[in-house]
Amino acid sequence: MDEYIRLVNKSEDYIESHLSEKISLDDLANNVNMSKYHFHRIFSKYSDETVKQFVTRIKVERAGIFLTVRNDFSITNIALQYGYNDASTFNKVFKKYFGMSPLEYRKARNDKKQQIVSPILKLREMILMEKPTITVENIEMKVIYVRFKGNYVEYRKNSRKMFNELFNFAKKYDLIKDNVTKVMTIYHDNPFVTDSESLRTSVAMTVPLDTAIEEEGQIGTMTFCGKYAVLHYELTLGEYVEAWKYAYSDWLLNKGEYIPRDSFPFELYVTEPPKSFKAKSKTDIYVPIE
Numbered sequence: 001m002d003e004y005i006r007l008v009n010k011s012e013d014y015i016e017s018h019l020s021e022k023i024s025l026d027d028l029a030n031n032v033n034m035s036k037y038h039f040h041r042i043f044s045k046y047s048d049e050t051v052k053q054f055v056t057r058i059k060v061e062r063a064g065i066f067l068t069v070r071n072d073f074s075i076t077n078i079a080l081q082y083g084y085n086d087a088s089t090f091n092k093v094f095k096k097y098f099g100m101s102p103l104e105y106r107k108a109r110n111d112k113k114q115q116i117v118s119p120i121l122k123l124r125e126m127i128l129m130e131k132p133t134i135t136v137e138n139i140e141m142k143v144i145y146v147r148f149k150g151n152y153v154e155y156r157k158n159s160r161k162m163f164n165e166l167f168n169f170a171k172k173y174d175l176i177k178d179n180v181t182k183v184m185t186i187y188h189d190n191p192f193v194t195d196s197e198s199l200r201t202s203v204a205m206t207v208p209l210d211t212a213i214e215e216e217g218q219i220g221t222m223t224f225c226g227k228y229a230v231l232h233y234e235l236t237l238g239e240y241v242e243a244w245k246y247a248y249s250d251w252l253l254n255k256g257e258y259i260p261r262d263s264f265p266f267e268l269y270v271t272e273p274p275k276s277f278k279a280k281s282k283t284d285i286y287v288p289i290e
Helices: 002-016 025-031 036-047 051-069 075-081 087-098 102-116 152-172 237-255
Strands: 133-149 183-187 200-207 220-235 266-269 281-288
Touching: 002 025, 002 036, 002 051, 002 133, 002 220, 025 036, 036 051, 051 075, 051 087, 051 102, 075 087, 075 102, 087 102, 133 152, 152 183, 152 200, 220 237, 237 281
Parallel strands: none
Antiparallel strands: 133 200, 133 220, 183 200, 183 266, 220 281, 266 281
């Protein structure tokens, strides 16, 4: 079972990195060295969606975010960006999923753009905190990861177990390098667009780019790159929500210096995450930008 979950995760990673293309069942099956019939059966069983349903959902949800935050993109350009040959086909698929046309969605969501791109829900009243220093970096990272699918409350209940599984694997294969290895949480979906039970969250650990990893159980590997704004914080447990809110609402969208890029954001723990509400930890929030 663990191996199949890992293969589903690997397939989701492939899909996310090829959203501008037409993604075939053959491509996905070849990516995990399976026949397409066996792959389709495994994917449907362990993801609760067919391949077609997952691909369609991810494309239209990402398009929904772009419709909200990128008014400089026409609907036709957004359709092309997510692998649709024309706006007409995209409009039909989008309306079937969201119950409104892309234009209606853009108008309805335009006043909510500050919240729609932030991956963290507003769970409590915002509190005062120190503003971060901000740098812009082009990165390339390779990570090992364990992924959870479900709402954030359930994720938090399982996160310690997931981190332990990750650390045990890393220790087993001597992957932890003092003052080099970093741990992070990756947010693949947005709770203002994606149903809470379909939210995907990965706990991950950096490894050198040239490290050969033999994947096993639910431990997968992923390499990603691109331009990120990095907000360098020193946070207590109670300040993470406000930190994400500031990153997107107050800095990225309000100041307008940079444009959001279609990729996942993540938080990287420079020092060990705080274990109490009084303790602080150095945490970097990575926001993908053009």
